[in-house]
Amino acid sequence: MPKDKTIKQLCFLTGSVSWVLLLVNVLFLARQGYLGEANAATQYLSNVLSVVFILSVFLHQRTHVQIQRSAEFTSPLWGLFVKGGLGAYLCLLLHIGYPSINQHYVNSPYLLDIFYQVFFGFLVYFLGKAFYTWRQLILYHKTKDVQSQWKWFEILVYLSLLVPLLNVQYMRHVFLILDLGLLLAYSLYMSVHQRWVAFLTLDKKWSCIFLLTAVLASGVLFANFLFVYADSPDLEVDYTDNPFILLTLAFVFLYALFSLLVALFSLPTSRVFEQRNADLLSFQRLSHTIQQGQSEDEVYKILFESAVKATGADAAWLEVNETTHVDTSQFNGSPVDLEVQATVKSLLASVREQDQSNLDSVYVNGDLNLLPEFRSLSSLYNSLLVVPLVSAKRRYGSLYLLLELEQGFDPDTISVVQSFANQTVLTIENLRLMQESLQNERYKEELKIASLVQDRLNPKKFPTDTWFEISTYAQAAKEVGGDFYDYLQLSKSRIAIIIGDVSGKGISAAFHMAQMKGIFHGLMQQDLLPDEFMIQANSALSRCLERTSFITSSLYIIDYEMQGVSFARAGHCHTLYYNSMIEDTFYFQTEGLGLGIIRDASYAKRIHRLHYDYNPGDVMVIYTDGIVEARNTRQDEYGEDRLKYMLSQTYHLEAEDIKSAIINDVSDFSSDILHDDQTLLVIKFKPRQPNI
Numbered sequence: 001m002p003k004d005k006t007i008k009q010l011c012f013l014t015g016s017v018s019w020v021l022l023l024v025n026v027l028f029l030a031r032q033g034y035l036g037e038a039n040a041a042t043q044y045l046s047n048v049l050s051v052v053f054i055l056s057v058f059l060h061q062r063t064h065v066q067i068q069r070s071a072e073f074t075s076p077l078w079g080l081f082v083k084g085g086l087g088a089y090l091c092l093l094l095h096i097g098y099p100s101i102n103q104h105y106v107n108s109p110y111l112l113d114i115f116y117q118v119f120f121g122f123l124v125y126f127l128g129k130a131f132y133t134w135r136q137l138i139l140y141h142k143t144k145d146v147q148s149q150w151k152w153f154e155i156l157v158y159l160s161l162l163v164p165l166l167n168v169q170y171m172r173h174v175f176l177i178l179d180l181g182l183l184l185a186y187s188l189y190m191s192v193h194q195r196w197v198a199f200l201t202l203d204k205k206w207s208c209i210f211l212l213t214a215v216l217a218s219g220v221l222f223a224n225f226l227f228v229y230a231d232s233p234d235l236e237v238d239y240t241d242n243p244f245i246l247l248t249l250a251f252v253f254l255y256a257l258f259s260l261l262v263a264l265f266s267l268p269t270s271r272v273f274e275q276r277n278a279d280l281l282s283f284q285r286l287s288h289t290i291q292q293g294q295s296e297d298e299v300y301k302i303l304f305e306s307a308v309k310a311t312g313a314d315a316a317w318l319e320v321n322e323t324t325h326v327d328t329s330q331f332n333g334s335p336v337d338l339e340v341q342a343t344v345k346s347l348l349a350s351v352r353e354q355d356q357s358n359l360d361s362v363y364v365n366g367d368l369n370l371l372p373e374f375r376s377l378s379s380l381y382n383s384l385l386v387v388p389l390v391s392a393k394r395r396y397g398s399l400y401l402l403l404e405l406e407q408g409f410d411p412d413t414i415s416v417v418q419s420f421a422n423q424t425v426l427t428i429e430n431l432r433l434m435q436e437s438l439q440n441e442r443y444k445e446e447l448k449i450a451s452l453v454q455d456r457l458n459p460k461k462f463p464t465d466t467w468f469e470i471s472t473y474a475q476a477a478k479e480v481g482g483d484f485y486d487y488l489q490l491s492k493s494r495i496a497i498i499i500g501d502v503s504g505k506g507i508s509a510a511f512h513m514a515q516m517k518g519i520f521h522g523l524m525q526q527d528l529l530p531d532e533f534m535i536q537a538n539s540a541l542s543r544c545l546e547r548t549s550f551i552t553s554s555l556y557i558i559d560y561e562m563q564g565v566s567f568a569r570a571g572h573c574h575t576l577y578y579n580s581m582i583e584d585t586f587y588f589q590t591e592g593l594g595l596g597i598i599r600d601a602s603y604a605k606r607i608h609r610l611h612y613d614y615n616p617g618d619v620m621v622i623y624t625d626g627i628v629e630a631r632n633t634r635q636d637e638y639g640e641d642r643l644k645y646m647l648s649q650t651y652h653l654e655a656e657d658i659k660s661a662i663i664n665d666v667s668d669f670s671s672d673i674l675h676d677d678q679t680l681l682v683i684k685f686k687p688r689q690p691n692i
Helices: 002-035 040-064 074-106 109-138 144-159 176-188 196-200 201-228 243-265 267-288 298-310 338-354 409-437 440-459 506-524 532-541 601-606 639-650 655-670
Strands: 317-320 364-365 383-390 395-402 468-474 484-493 494-502 551-559 564-569 576-579 584-588 611-615 619-623 678-685
Touching: 002 040, 040 109, 074 109, 109 144, 109 243, 144 564, 176 243, 196 243, 196 639, 201 243, 243 267, 243 298, 298 317, 298 395, 298 409, 338 364, 338 383, 338 395, 383 409, 395 409, 395 484, 409 506, 409 678, 468 484, 468 655, 484 506, 484 678, 494 506, 494 678, 506 532, 506 551, 532 551, 532 564, 532 601, 551 619, 564 655, 576 639, 584 619, 619 639, 619 655, 639 655, 655 678
Parallel strands: none
Antiparallel strands: 317 395, 364 383, 383 395, 468 678, 484 494, 494 551, 551 564, 564 611, 576 584, 576 619, 619 678
């Protein structure tokens, strides 16, 4: 931008001129000291010029170092080391060579002051570069609170520049010492903002660890040079009296140290997070197969590869019933031992025969060599996982996974593989439904299939408990739309509920609903907060949603142990709420932009999380725009005010009765003419809570 360019040029000019004048003034001071003269005005001028120089360098870096937009963090760290940190090593060479040069070549009383001013210039440039590089990292995926905290931190640090201008010996004033101590504590607090480290891959982490170590070493060298000459009688200007230099040096050192420690201690978990991301991408691949026109064989292949990667299986095969056959008996270039396959299937048949109720359940055995039939094989494998591929109507086959480790399949891994299997079955059924539609009248069958997909995506019932009751309603219009809702039990006391609306109509919208459901279940296994889910869901959808499409959604996490609701809104209808304590009905006016509209990191600024503590008897109404945009014969809309009035009249009823009253009122208003899909969820919190 032209304005930023002008500021940078002005800062560069004032910084260069002030440093030269500062050097001249320091040499003049040295000359006066050498002649036995003293001039307080000249000493104060050094303070003024040093402040101008520091301010110029820092403002130049403020406009030069841009806010981080991508997860590429090695570039700014490399730039900090090369452009700022190498100055410390150059000063080290000057420090080593100074005694010899002064004794044998120059022998001047001014040489130390010249060297110290050169060092001071390198130090200030390093601090300015590091200060705003750390700002880049702290404000990556920032929240409103973090942005505000940084703004005040920056202001308070800059205010410390007033101390040299006031010509105050701050170490003699208790008030100033306390203020600087608080600022140092603030620096320590800002140093814990290390969210960016979580976005590093294992390879990138090693690069960053190396660069952070080099930067940390540069800071240590600069600190050493700052104090090593401080007590020299030949030095005219001592910058250890400048609190701004000490504060920024402490902050730069602390943040580099904290970043290094966080990166080092998170190394053992890096592979886990990368595997989680790989699992999510696999889930997306299974969801995309319909749009990409892939066959059932290709879907099974994706399932097989994803499951093997997620579990690290030493051997695996997939058996598919009916007419479909997938050649996945080959593993790592060689076939799985047929005798092992036969023994596993015989074992499984024996187990199923003994317990007919578990015919379609997951089978896990973590110590196979305790069984006589496996001991006789001298098999290397100790753990077995069998995941059936079943739907309500048919059984498709089974996925077999073997590990050499004992108890090798943990619950989280089993859950991920089971999710892959469920998504595969859903994808296969949708593929078959689509193939059936192509054999009949295309338009009618497309609407029918989309309606079936939509109906299957919405759960028929929610978990029942004593802490809340929920009643749902979903009605598709003549053209199939994209309304959906779903839930996921996060723990015994927490449940996540999502509602949304896909733009457009027909089978395309229905398939985007399937994608959104897969993303919801995949991401929420990481137990994300609502706003974090929206940000990651937007990133995932950006890679698969057409440019002309978007999805509005709201996500609620209800914690009945804490009696609170956290939620985030991505362009969806506002949440209607009745508070039983104040006996008031109102809408939560939260901000949020639809998913897929903005497809870069700036989307994080458009999503905000809200937390609300509920009371027994409170009612929450969640809906899609088909409710409030229902029209009568005069084309008047039902509207938010009428919906709010209905809740204010029915809040004392059960959730089912509140829902029925609202739906009946909407139907009467619109004369049963449905212009758009209508979805409504009514949640009422009960007075009695479960024992935990």
